[in-house]
Structure formats: C-alpha cells, structure tokens
Amino acid sequence: MTAFVHHFSFEFRRGLRDRNLLLMNYLFPLGFFALMGVLMTQVNPGFKETMVPAMVIFALLSSAVLALPGPLVAAREEGIYRSYRINGVPTISILVIPAVTTIFHMVLVAAVIVIAGPLLFGARMPVNGLGFGLTFVAIAVACTGLGVLIGVIASDSRAIVLWSQLIFLPSMILGGLMLPVSMLPATMSRIAWLLPSTQAMNAFNSLGLGLPATRPPLQSIAILFAGGLLAFALAIYLFKWDNRSDTHRGNPALALLALLPYVAGMILFAV
C-alpha cells in the first residue's frame, strides 16, 4: 500500500511538473474548450446542447490517447523499466497508476468544463450527475486503456503519433463531438460506432443530459468498460521491460483485439 501511495503521488505530481503532460492534460483541452465556447457556439448554437460532454471527451482524448503513451515509451527507451523490474515494481503498477493519475487530472478538467460551460457559454448543464459520472468513468477507462496499450506496443515516439492519431482524428471528425452522428452519411455513421467517443457521446447525451439516445446508453457504457478493460489486459500481457527484452510475450498485433467490443457493438447496433 505504501508503495502504491508513493508511486501514485509521484505520477500525479509528474502530470503537473512535466511540461508536455501539463500542456496536454490542462492547457490544450481547456484552451480548446474556450475557443469552441467562443466560436462554435456563435457558428452553431445547437452545439451548446452537447458542448459539455464533447469537451470532456476531447480532454480525455488529449490526455489519455495523445499524452499518456509518450512517457511509457520514453521510460522503456531510457531503461527506467529495467530499474523498476530489478526493484520489484510490478507491471500492473507501471501501467495502471499513470492511467489512474491521468483520470484524476481529467476529473479536475471535467469539473472546470461542467461549471464554466453553462456559466460562460450557455452550454446545456448535466441533469443527472450519477449518469454523467458513470459515463465519464466508462470513457476514461476506455481512453486510458487505449493510451496505455499504445504506449506498450509503440516502438518509438513516431509510432505513438501514428497510433494515437488513428484514434484521435476519427474521434474528432466522426465521433459526435462536433456534429451528431445521425448527420453523417449512413456508411460513415456505421463506422463511427467503432469509436469510443461515439459510444460516450451516446451515453452522455442520454444518461447525463437527458437528451434522446441514438442507441441504448447502457450498451455504450458496457462497450466502453469492456474495451477499456480488454485494452489494459492486453497492455499488461504485451508489456516489454525494454526494447531488447527477450522476456516479453505475444505479437503486438494482438493489440487489435482491444477493438473487439466496439466491433461487436457496431454489429449489435446495426441489427
């Protein structure tokens, strides 16, 4: 327990000390929130209805999918995990603790968005705190799971950019953050359900904001949790202590299995 407290405490403080993490955890999502609040609400007043969950999901994508994998890859490259292994730091702590601290940072950012959105930009306020919180936890688990998995399988920082953007960019364009999925062409709309952000927007709208859901919201919650937990399990299985390690298991292509719940969800929702 003492080890967990020391590890958690260090990782949380690192999120504030590290300039890149500070930028991606706080400045980038809150700056984008302010920009969208000023511009998007003028261009498209309908955006106010879903602004709060959209910006919370954006913040999670920024911190978990874009920022979280970097330190994991750097630590492997710099021999930090070798030191951890020699000193008995377990794999699960190495992967889960940074994810949990990232979620804590996101709770703070989400609180700012939930309070400031309605006050400053007239955004729709969540009407069901429990439903909103449950969806937040589900998408946070899904995004941090994917971030950690990317950190484990990416061979270097260039590979991180590739894998992260494969999730981030489609989520921004198709994931219901900027415009409802129902407005997309049929094929694109179907593909959009492969993305965690689409599932999260569906659940947030229904469970948090009291808006009509496109699909059953609890199915979205289940898919997000399943996807996140599967991603964590795969990350732990595929974890390498260093780039030369001859003790790692499995082919990195196994990471694609983390998409199974989303694929299943897409097929289920299509029925």
Place this chain on the structure above:
Amino acid sequence: MNETVIEVKDFRKVYREVTAVDGISFQVHRGEIFGLLGPNGAGKTTTLESLEGLRIRGGGSLSILGVDPSRQPARLRNLIGVQLQTSGLPANMTVAEAMGFFAAYHGVAPQPRLLERLGLSEKKGTQYRDLSTGLQRRLALALAILHNPAVVFLDEPTAGLDVPARAALHILVRELQSSGRTIILATHDMAEAEKLSDRVAILLGGKIVASGTPRELTAASGSLTKVSVRTEAACLRGNGTYLPGATPPSVEGEYLVCFSKDPGPVVSALLARIESQGDRLIDLRVERPSLEERFLEITRGGSR
C-alpha cells in the same frame, strides 16, 4: 571470504543465431570485488543482465546465494542491488521521491542517513535531471544499497565522472566491500578494475579468455617491465652499459631506460654500478605492464 555467493556454470545465451555467451563458468565469493571486463559485444552485459534477472538464460545455471535469477525474481530482488549504467530514474523524480519510491517497493524505510553519507541530503528536492553526473551516480548507488543487499552490481560506476568524483566513489565501493557486500564490477576502465577488483574475468566472444587477480594477469603478460633510473652524475650514460637480462638502455630525458622480463636482477645491477662509480641515485622507477596492456594483448589476440 570463501563462501560462494555467485555461481555461474556453463552459462550460455543465444539471441536468434548469435551466441552472446558461450558456456562460461566462474564463482564469486563473499566480500569479493569481482571485475567483469571485455570489449563491447563480449557478452559482459548479457551475463550481468542474466544475473540481475533481466534475461532468461539459454543454458547452464546461474545462482546468487542459491537463488535462480530468472525463476525466483521475488527472492532475488532483496538479495541484489543494481547501479545501472543508464539513468533508471524518471527525469523529473526528486531525490527524496526516488528514495521513498524504491524503499517502499523494497518494503524498507527511506534512509535519509544514506543520502547524507553520499552527500545528497541537500539535494532532496532536486529533480534527477538537474543533478550533476556525479550526483546522479551517487543517487543510483544509494538506491542500489538502500535495502542492504548482499550483492551489488556496479555497471560502469564512474563513467562520465571527474577525477575527485571518481576517487570519492572508489572510497564508497571500498566501504561497501568492508561491510561484507559482494560486488560485481563491470567497467571499461582498466585502471579502475585493477585498482578495485580482487579478481577479474576477461570476456571475449562470449567466452572467458583470462581470469585471476589483476597481479596474476599482468604477470602473465608478454610485455616487459620498464626500468627507469636517474642519477646525479649520469654515470650510466657512458658507452658499454650492459645490464644482464635487459634490453640495451636508451636515454629518455634525464632517465636511462631499459626493459626486462625479470626486473629484480636488473635493478640490483643498476644500484651496484651506481655505487661503484661513486654516483648518487635520484630516482628509480619500475613499471610493470598494466592490466590495460594485458587486456589489449588478450583482446588483440596476443598471449592468453
């Protein structure tokens, strides 16, 4: 000193088709400093990492106080401390955080006195990246020994250090040895290995090509011992200076210099001649071949 702490028997490791270590065997005894030397690619790192539990052995057996490193990692980590060559610490972790973090994972209390002894107590709040190389190496050593391990692995412990920092670290290593710890020292610095090690093994192409005390290894060298002498009246510089068992003398500055496989009789002859000619000895130097010269001889395919 004779209790075997580390036992390596016919250890082999193959990476795909490359044999990194090819059936080496050696023992290290309690309280000994054992130097593991070799050029890059000799199999030194693979041997160390396998003993540290970071690699799985391909064949043979490895044992640290009866523990198999790859099969009993939980027991191993309380027996060994490792000062890695690479940082091994996140750049923005402070000295105090590092101490608390690793102490917690070893299940021991943080040791502020250890930081004090290593001159780190005033740097508790400093992040790792802001420490000088010398302080980084000292912190790595502090973390390696904070749980009082029986065996300490030092991988290039003085790489990048200036002369005073090196000397300070050598004193610390000696202190560790005198407290009963067994030390495995991997280094490219032959002077350091010669100074600190009780015994060394030289690895080449995955095999041990020479082992013994530094003195034994240098004594087996094909190189000659250099004898230099300087006298007040330079009486030895005249024609016909013949020294039995030595090369013909030459003059280097104010010194007469010759080389011999067996310097004892040469020195006696020199002293006798100085006395007989009424001259006075100012300086006499006998320089045996160094471990570095012996290492180069071996690694370049010379006498083994």
